[in-house]
Amino acid sequence: MKNNIYISIVGHSNTGKSSLVNFICNNYVTTESNKPQTTRVNLIHEVNYKENKFFLYDTPGISLKNTDLLSSAMKNSYIKTLEFTNFLIVMMDVNSKDFQYEQSIINLAKDHNIVIIIVVNKIDLLKDKNELIKIKNKIQTQFAHSIHLISVKTKEGITELLDMIKNSSINSNTNNASTEVSVAQMKLSIQEIIRGVINDKAHGEVPYDTAVYVEKCQISKALIKIEGIIAVEKLNQKKIIIGKNGLMIKEIGIKSRSWLEKIYNKKFYISLEVVVKKNWKNNYEFLKEIGYID
Numbered sequence: 001m002k003n004n005i006y007i008s009i010v011g012h013s014n015t016g017k018s019s020l021v022n023f024i025c026n027n028y029v030t031t032e033s034n035k036p037q038t039t040r041v042n043l044i045h046e047v048n049y050k051e052n053k054f055f056l057y058d059t060p061g062i063s064l065k066n067t068d069l070l071s072s073a074m075k076n077s078y079i080k081t082l083e084f085t086n087f088l089i090v091m092m093d094v095n096s097k098d099f100q101y102e103q104s105i106i107n108l109a110k111d112h113n114i115v116i117i118i119v120v121n122k123i124d125l126l127k128d129k130n131e132l133i134k135i136k137n138k139i140q141t142q143f144a145h146s147i148h149l150i151s152v153k154t155k156e157g158i159t160e161l162l163d164m165i166k167n168s169s170i171n172s173n174t175n176n177a178s179t180e181v182s183v184a185q186m187k188l189s190i191q192e193i194i195r196g197v198i199n200d201k202a203h204g205e206v207p208y209d210t211a212v213y214v215e216k217c218q219i220s221k222a223l224i225k226i227e228g229i230i231a232v233e234k235l236n237q238k239k240i241i242i243g244k245n246g247l248m249i250k251e252i253g254i255k256s257r258s259w260l261e262k263i264y265n266k267k268f269y270i271s272l273e274v275v276v277k278k279n280w281k282n283n284y285e286f287l288k289e290i291g292y293i294d
């Protein structure tokens with residue numbers, strides 16, 4: 001029987017959490033970009049790894065820049081995963097200097113039965129490899145947990161990390177959460193995948209001002225039918241997303257369909273409508289509907 005292992009990945013924005021999850025899933029399942037605050041909601045990904053089933057939770061990282069309701073909901077959303085996760089990957093990058101936020105996460109996790117692993121990403125950025133040992137020693141003075149150095153870019157250290165999780169999972173309690181990825185979770189993932197495609201295509205403030213809401217999701221054996229809304233803040237953003245003669249929105253639909261079909265291994269039918277929804281980031285009801293707030 002397969003062992004179900006829950007792994008939650010937390011840490012500052014831009015440290016590479018989604019990149020790591022992407023790499024592990026070997027799919028384009030999470031939104032990745034240079035813009036911080038890309039991930040807005042906890043997203044679950046299911047992967048088989050050497051006789052185990054890993055449930056990976058990609059969580060939003062904090063960035064102190066924004067003060068809207070959406071940002072404050074994002075700031076704490078990782079806490080929900082502490083209830084049932086077996087492993088907590090606290091992600092930082094080689095240039096991290098202040099560990100206060102990471103310490104506060106670990107303090108919260110202490111009350112739960114969770115194995116904590118500090119993962120330092122982006123070691124490829126170091127020109128002098130002798131620096132690695134110094135960095136590891138410095139971080140080790142701050143934390144009593146094991147520290148793993150990785151680079152998602154060059155793939156260094158990732159197999160070792162996954163093997164370590166697999167090997168130490170034998171004694172962990174793995175029966176806390178449901179083993180089914182729910183329709184609600186699936187809707188969230190679909191929303192974020194479509195948002196990822198928009199991020200790739202649009203620039204400037206459009207990605208941050210855009211939300212995707214799956215209004216209807218009909219699942220049958222071979223087909224998933226999606227009716228979605230793309231909400232933006234301003235009329236000119238709506239025009240950008242629709243594009244000249246509707247070309248952009250068409251491309252967004254095609255690209256999203258191709259990712260989704262690859263990930264879920266089913267046919268997708270997607271219809272998208274763009275609406276201007278002013279100040280949606282502070283609209284409690286809308287954030288709730290979209291799944292950004294419980």
Ligand SMILES: Nc1nc2c(ncn2[C@@H]2O[C@H](COP(=O)(O)OP(=O)(O)OP(=O)(O)O)[C@@H](O)[C@H]2O)c(=O)[nH]1
Nearest residue numbers: 013014015016017018019037038039061151152153
């Ligand atoms: N050089 C280098 N860049 C990386 C590495 N891993 C990720 N990145 C880059 O770091 C940036 C942020 O990566 P994300 O995976 O979106 O970061 P995140 O932690 O999910 O960010 P939030 O969702 O905002 O919390 C992207 O531009 C990645 O390409 C790495 O190993 N080396």
Ligand SMILES: [Mg+2]
Nearest residue numbers: 017018038039
């Ligand atoms: Mg992310």
